[in-house]
């Protein structure tokens with residue numbers, strides 16, 4: 001395809017503003033997929049993505065469109081994740097395209113992730129076409145939202161397209177705008193091959209699939225190519241495009257987006273952002289690379305049944321094949337036995353991986369408290385990175401502890417502002433800015449990441465009845481008075497429940513945790529003390545009294561099936577518990593105990 005007839009674009013939006021629905025409609029109205037094969041959310045391929053309605057990996061589709069000018073165009077859409085944990089993936093896929101559709105829900109207006117994502121598009125020098133979606137709804141207020149886009153984002157919204165991705169209004173106008181308002185890609189057919197490695201993932205039939213954007217030159221099936229970062233050479237055995245199903249073709253030219261396979265074994269052998277060129281007569285000028293995404297949240301994953309450790313290893317290794325931002329290493333815990341310490345981009349990423357292990361590999365897991373990375377400055381001048389509170393060195397050798405901080409941007413309707421400020425204040429936040437965007441406040445806070453990783457987002461949603469939106473970026477480390485708090489159940493420390501807390505909050509947190517644990521741990525035949533301690537000092541204590549009756553007693557003896565069912569249920573419940581000394585602690589205790597109210 002000649003360059004003038006190609007348009008490459010992405011869609012940026014806040015979660016739920018209709019990005020996937022719009023993508024579906026563009027695919028459907030251009031007959032890219034026959035109506036009978038059309039299912040909702042074409043681009044969200046993983047089950048979990050579909051269920052949770054979130055897009056995680058970048059997905060691509062090539063759309064053929066005959067425009068009003070009579071010419072045939074190829075439109076390549078790269079769909080990017082909308083969630084804050086995956087901001088990094090958004091920013092890198094943006095570098096592969098020239099323009100963006102900025103989708104804003106016309107009943108809601110600009111949200112925190114609209115801002116974060118549109119800034120990625122602006123950084124990538126995109127031409128941006130604003131799209132006001134959901135105009136079929138009575139609450140749509142296009143004029144107000146257009147004005148807000150101009151005020152808050154600072155881009156011209158006078159020609160924003162009014163769309164209902166649901167009913168199909170404005171879809172034709174959107175396709176025309178892509179052709180007339182977004183620039184064609186640049187590139188040279190005769191120059192040496194320069195292809196950007198945009199993404200890669202593992203496919204059980206084809207091995208590693210590499211998503212590429214051709215900047216210059218041509219890529220053909222059978223070519224020998226070199227990855228410029230590590231110099232490895234590969235024989236290209238397939239190239240093709242996504243319609244959105246993978247379709248093989250013979251050649252990809254400048255400006256085009258497609259895939260290649262080359263018998264590559266592991267996703268780790270492909271560096272996102274790398275430049276791919278020909279082995280012979282290749283370019284010697286690599287594209288500017290991207291920084292790899294760093295995990296920021298760590299937690300331990302342990303099998304409930306110790307016999308499943310090898311299965312867990314297997315599942316983690318398989319998942320890591322496909323996700324270079326997910327890190328893991330083996331860990332042993334006195335309480336939980338063998339498991340893995342894993343690193344994630346954020347909490348959603350953690351949940352997604354945990355769900356996939358439980359669901360796709362059928363392994364029951366105990367997840368320990370998520371932790372961030374602390375810099376422990378030792379008295380001898382060395383710095384240790386602490387990923388796991390259980391490994392906290394002896395305090396006599398510690399000079400000071402630094403913790404990671406984030407800059408959080410929150411957009412919230414005025415009436416909930418007070419609650420949001422209180423929440424941020426309670427989480428040791430420092431207010432950086434407070435401005436208004438129409439009737440909504442935009443607050444910027446400097447917050448410790450460890451106060452956010454756990455349940456900040458849930459709390460924010462609940463105090464604002466779901467009206468707040470949130471986005472964050474890491475800003476660096478700062479010293480604070482942090483201590484390690486241990487939990488003892490029946491006088492045995494449960495290392496998996498150790499957490500780092502601020503000294504001033506230790507008592508409140510400790511009390512809350514032991515109270516929660518008292519409710520979460522079932523009664524046993526004996527009394528169980530539950531304590532929180534810092535160093536050797538107990539700061540909170542509860543006692544779980546001994547059990548009196550047999551659970552089956554209430555079944556009046558008669559109904560044998562009911563009794564059996566109850567015992568079975570009890571057994572299933574047991575399966576999700578682990579023994580600590582003489583005490584069974586249910587799996588959910590490890591997460592629930594840490595939630596703050």
Ligand code: GTP
Pocket residue numbers: 013014015016017018019020021022053054055081082083133134135136137163164165166167
């Ligand atoms: P993520 O994939 O989570 O980022 O969300 P998204 O931005 O892709 O939103 P999605 O397309 O899943 O739409 C969110 C919800 O809005 C869905 O329930 C859609 O059916 C609905 N929706 C999308 N477009 C329209 C529209 O034009 N009108 C109406 N009434 N509802 C819409």
